[in-house]
Amino acid sequence: xxxxxxxxxxxxxxxxxxxxxVLSEKHGVDLYLDTRAFNKSNIHNGFELMRIFNISALxxxxxxxxxxxxxRATKIGQRLIRIKKLNSLDGDCYxxxxxxxxxxxxxxxxxxxxxxGYWQSELYFNGYEKLIRNDFKFSLSLTDENDELSRKITSxxxxxxxxxxxxxxSNKHTSSVHGICSPSYYKKAVAYINEKLDDSVYFIFSDDVxxxxxxxxxxxxxxxxxxxxxxxxxVDMHLMSLCSHHIIANSSFSWWxxxxxxxxxxxxxxxxxxxxxxxxxxxHVPKSxxxx
Numbered sequence: 189x190x191x192x193x194x195x196x197x198x199x200x201x202x203x204x205x206x207x208x209x210v211l212s213e214k215h216g217v218d219l220y221l222d223t224r225a226f227n228k229s230n231i232h233n234g235f236e237l238m239r240i241f242n243i244s245a246l247x248x249x250x251x252x253x254x255x256x257x258x259x260r261a262t263k264i265g266q267r268l269i270r271i272k273k274l275n276s277l278d279g280d281c282y283x284x285x286x287x288x289x290x291x292x293x294x295x296x297x298x299x300x301x302x303x304x305g306y307w308q309s310e311l312y313f314n315g316y317e318k319l320i321r322n323d324f325k326f327s328l329s330l331t332d333e334n335d336e337l338s339r340k341i342t343s344x345x346x347x348x349x350x351x352x353x354x355x356x357x358s359n360k361h362t363s364s365v366h367g368i369c370s371p372s373y374y375k376k377a378v379a380y381i382n383e384k385l386d387d388s389v390y391f392i393f394s395d396d397v398x399x400x401x402x403x404x405x406x407x408x409x410x411x412x413x414x415x416x417x418x419x420x421x422x423v424d425m426h427l428m429s430l431c432s433h434h435i436i437a438n439s440s441f442s443w444w445x446x447x448x449x450x451x452x453x454x455x456x457x458x459x460x461x462x463x464x465x466x467x468x469x470x471x472h473v474p475k476s477x478x479x480x
Contacts, residue, residue: 191220191248191256193304197232198240198422199440200306202324205237205245207294207307209323210316215299220248222302233419240422242327257281257302288463290471308440309471310447324448326426333415334423337391340411341430344389347381348431349374350442351404353396369437369459371404376480377435377457378406384455391431393424393442438462447474 192208194201205221212219226235237243250261259265260282269282283297285305290312294303313320330338340346353368381388390410394400397414416423428434428445433455436442446456456477462469473479 189218189220189252189256189300190215191222191253191302193222193225193302194235194237195225196306197441198236198425199444200308201235201237202444203306203308203312203440204303205243205323206320207305207312208245208303209243209320210313211294211297211303213316213319214295217299219245220252221245222248222253233421236422240326240328241324243323253302256300260302288467288469288472308443310474311471321448321450324444326422330423330426334427337411337413337427338430340389341391341427345385345387345433346431347385347388347390347433347435348428348442348445349378349390349392349410349435350428350437350439350445351392351394351396351400352437352439352442353394353399367438367461367463373459373480374404374435378408380457380478380480381433381435381455382408385433388433391427393428393445395421443473446477 190208190211192204194204196204208219208221221237223235237245254261257265258281260269260279269284280298281300282302282304283294284303285291285307288306288308290309294307294312297303329335351369351374378390388408390406390408391413392400392404392410393413395417397412401412413424413427425441425445425448428442429448431445431449432451434442434446434449435457436446436459438459438461443458446454456474458473458477458479460479462472
C-alpha cells in the first residue's frame, strides 16, 4: 500500500492525493490517506476530498500506518525523522519531500511506503492528467445562485480572477512564506488578457470580497462571486474551472481552478513571484502558463 499524509487546505490536499493516486496506479496497489492532522483541527474546512470529489481512496488507520513505517509512527520517531541530519532513518518505507522542486526519485520508491510532503507540481502526474481530472470531478451539483453564475460563465468569454488574502495577510508566518500578489500583477494580467481577447467578462473570486470591492477595479464587465464560504468555499473552485481563461493568485486553490479547465486554448496567468521568501517555484507552474 501507499499511505499519503494529507494536510492543509483543499488545494494542498488535491496535490497530495494526486501524487499518491499516480503511484498507486503505477504499482497496482491500494492508496490510503492519513487524515489524522484533521482530528484536532479543522483549519481550512478540514479534510474535504471525499466530500467534494468522487474518489475511492481509503482512510489509513493507526494500525495501517504502523504496519508501513513501524517505530517511525511513534511520537519520538516522528521527532527523529524530522531532523535533516538523520535522513537515513527514513529507510525505504518513508519518503519525504525535502525540497520544493520536483523530485523524480519518488517514482522509484517501493510499493509499501508512507509519503509526506506537498508535491505541488503538475510533473508528479504528467501522463495521468485524464485520471486526475476524472477523480477531481465535483460530486455535488451547483444549485440556486451558483447554478445561475455557472450559466453566466459558460455563456460569455469568462475570466476567473482570484485574489487570495485571508491567512496570507493575517498569519505572520504564512505571510512571510507566501506574501500576497501585488496590485501591479493584477493590472498587468488584466492588460495582457484584454490585449489577447475581446469582450472579456471577469468573475472575481476572493476570501475577502469586501476588501477587493474597496481596493480593486477594472474597466471590463465584472461579477464578484461572494456567496460561497465555510463548507461551500470549494464551489468557487468549481466555478473557476468553468471559466474560459484564468488569472490566478499564488494559491493552490486557484491553481487547481485553472488546471481543471480542460481547454487546450485557455490562457492562464500566474504570478512570477510565487513565494515571498524566495523559494524556487520553477516546477510549480506549468510551462504553458504565462508568468507575470
